[in-house]
Amino acid sequence: MSSSVRSIRVACCQLHPILGDGRANAERTRDAIKGAVEAGARLIVLPELATTGYVFDSEDQARTAAQESEGALQTWAEEAARGDALVVGGFAELDAAGDLYNAAAVVDASGTLAIYRKTHLWGTERELFTAGEAIPPVVDTRVGPIGVGVCYDMFFPELTRGLALRGAEIIVMPTNAPRGSNGAGVRDNIGVSIARAAAHVNRVFVAVCDRWGSERGVEWVGRSLIADPEGDLIAEPPGDREQVLFADCELALARNKRWAGTSNDAFDDRRPEHYELD
């Protein structure tokens, strides 16, 4: 990362992917990146499974969709190159062994910097995808160290804590948050509280990029947001439509773990011997 970068513009592109239409989604994500780059964004976040859609009715369909969208990351790199930008977006990854992952790629002009495979799989994802086996990455980039998780991962505060402890200045979360399909457990705004809490207690920026639209009876909440290290929303959950959120983020602020105006430090004050987590 460059110490000369004071503030970067972060964009969350709350798109509506089309289930199983790899070509349409490649175009949609490319257009969104293009627009965000033109608006000055240096870090552009796309939803979970932005290249394929989500509600597959079979593993075969998911596999075919993954194959048909394989070129998307290359188009992301090409668009990123126009603005020296980073793109973090969700996609269905089919690896050489034929295993399918719910993954997120970190892409810049040079190509793919990192791929993260979702650690915590939700619902029927477990029938389609293999869970990731690597520690969620903190990717060193020209704009700063970026921590990556996907959707349900955020519901494990240990994961966001780990990313922050390993130096992430911003945690990005490609997300597909379903409305109502899981009953009371996924309310419209509990994700907002969880994201704000993760930002505040870790003193990091958090960017959640949700999707929009519906698929096979599943409606998506549209609760994208960007929070600063205080946990304050600097880009609000738009809800109820496709749109792009922007916020200018001075990522280096996240290196200071003191709560503003105090001598208390969110990391130094930890007492791991008192938590008994395992």
Add this chain to the structure above:
Amino acid sequence: MSSSVRSIRVACCQLHPILGDGRANAERTRDAIKGAVEAGARLIVLPELATTGYVFDSEDQARTAAQESEGALQTWAEEAARGDALVVGGFAELDAAGDLYNAAAVVDASGTLAIYRKTHLWGTERELFTAGEAIPPVVDTRVGPIGVGVCYDMFFPELTRGLALRGAEIIVMPTNAPRGSNGAGVRDNIGVSIARAAAHVNRVFVAVCDRWGSERGVEWVGRSLIADPEGDLIAEPPGDREQVLFADCELALARNKRWAGTSNDAFDDRRPEHYELD
């Protein structure tokens, strides 16, 4: 705990302690417990340092206040006995060795069941109090297993996670949340997000009992709340006055760690080998 208990009434008594007036605070807390018992509460939470106030100007003053309020816990037990209730309240504990702790007591008709000494000390507390050295307790009581923390402890999601993993069905947090004194780091409502997130990701009830009023230029937020295992507020932050919040809580709901309507389990889905917390 009794399996015949379906639902219990929880009360958070958002009081205004008087700095250094042990007698007045003993009366105030006793009256609050009496009123809550008469309203049917079985679990009654008081603020942090409810017997002494908070903004001491010296260790001597804190020590004197602790000595003068030593009888308070006995009065809590007497009032609790009238309704077979539990009281969890913050007090300044002076131990036999002469060390001072920012502590919380769990009290019922039989006396003091447990004392917890705050693990994470905030600001000038570090000049007055000794930090606790024990693992925060989950106290087995007639109404269910109660996890205890104090105020700033809540800002460490590992602590609330640990309490939940060790069986707490409700986490109670005697709190003194200052308004503004710590700049942007303590906004009016980030504590609400943190409490809701802790409830949701751990599938437990959370009861935060804040104080009210001001002392020596420090104003207190008054952000008491009770959240259910969805993270929904079932007693809202009242703000801007002394008052008692009530909510009827079926604590046994917190034994089920599945998000409503799903086969995903907040605890079984954890993957500790992926977090790298230390």
